[in-house]
Amino acid sequence: MKFPVPHSLENIANIIGCYYVGDANFPVLGMNEIHVVQPGDIVFVDHPKYYDKALTSDATVILINKKVECPEGKALLISEDPFRDFNKLTQHFSPFRGANRAIAESAKIGEGTVIQPNVFIGHNVEIGKNCLIYSNVCIYDNARIGDNVTIHAGSVLGGDAFYYKNRPEKFDKLLSGGNVVLEDNVDIGALCTIDKGVTASTTIGEGTKLDNQVQVGHDTVIGKRCLIASQVGIAGCVVIGDFVTIWGQVGITSGITIGDKAVISAQSGVSKSLDGHKSYFGTPADDFRKKYKEMASIKLIPELIEKLDKIL
Secondary structure, eight states, X not given: OXXXXXXXXXXXXXXXXXXXXXXXXXXXXXXXXXXXXXXXXXXXXXXXXXXXXXXXXXXXXEEESSOOOOOTTOEEEEOSOHHHHHHHHHHHHSOOOOOSSSBOTTOEEOTTOEEOTTOEEOTXXXXXXXXXXXXXXXXXXXXXXXXXXEEOTTOEEEEOOOOEEEOSSOEEEOOOOOEXXXXXXXXXXXXXXXXXXXXXXXXXXXXXXXOSSOEEOTTOEEOTTOEEOTTOEEOTTOEEOTTOEEOTTOEEOTTOEEOTTOEEOTTOEEOSOBOSSOEEETTTTEEHHHHXXXXXXXXXXXXXXXXXXXXX
């Protein structure tokens, strides 16, 4: 998330009520999660295990719960609770705004686009030309939709990220201030759910097609001309390349990468990054032919045991 205008380190510290290490006028341009930070961004870290990763990331402002040596060219925001204060910044720069009409006045809808009854379109949504939005679709604030996009009935674009901190007394939710981006010629089936990014965009690339009942987690980036079949569940922060095919009921864990032109067969479980230009099957997903050879070998085990018993 980039701020509308640059802020000073001192100003940001005043917003969240913490002290800072660095020049009071040090420029702060935005805030992001660790995997998408850029110079000028704030990143938060609240566990020693991840201090080095945050301090050496592209972020130039680190919101941290311990005073540590500040890397050259960077600044620190020292907080008792970085998770809480990151939420404060999200609330400040991307506050929730209630709606009093089905299509917000600030929404921009392109020429030739058809909006069916009972569609909700939030603040600052942009929809391109010649799109078709079927009934009961919900498009949350700040979504960006390209030209020639079809969204079938009941789909939701921009739900909150499934991201919680387990505190002793409750699960504490990380607020979502990002958005959803659909590029040109994307088709979204019925009853799909695409969560917005925590601070950045969840993106569906040009020409990609989603079947019915597909879940796409926060900050996931799907490339161009992918085919994703029914009931696929994709966790947050996944990067899927171009021309990838994912068949029905595949589950994909968070934070991994799937290479260009990979094919994942139905009901597979993807728990690690997969190279492109290969076919995969099984749980955990592995090379298609290798997995089927393993299954064929397993079927031979009872016969081998029977032969062994006769020998003994």
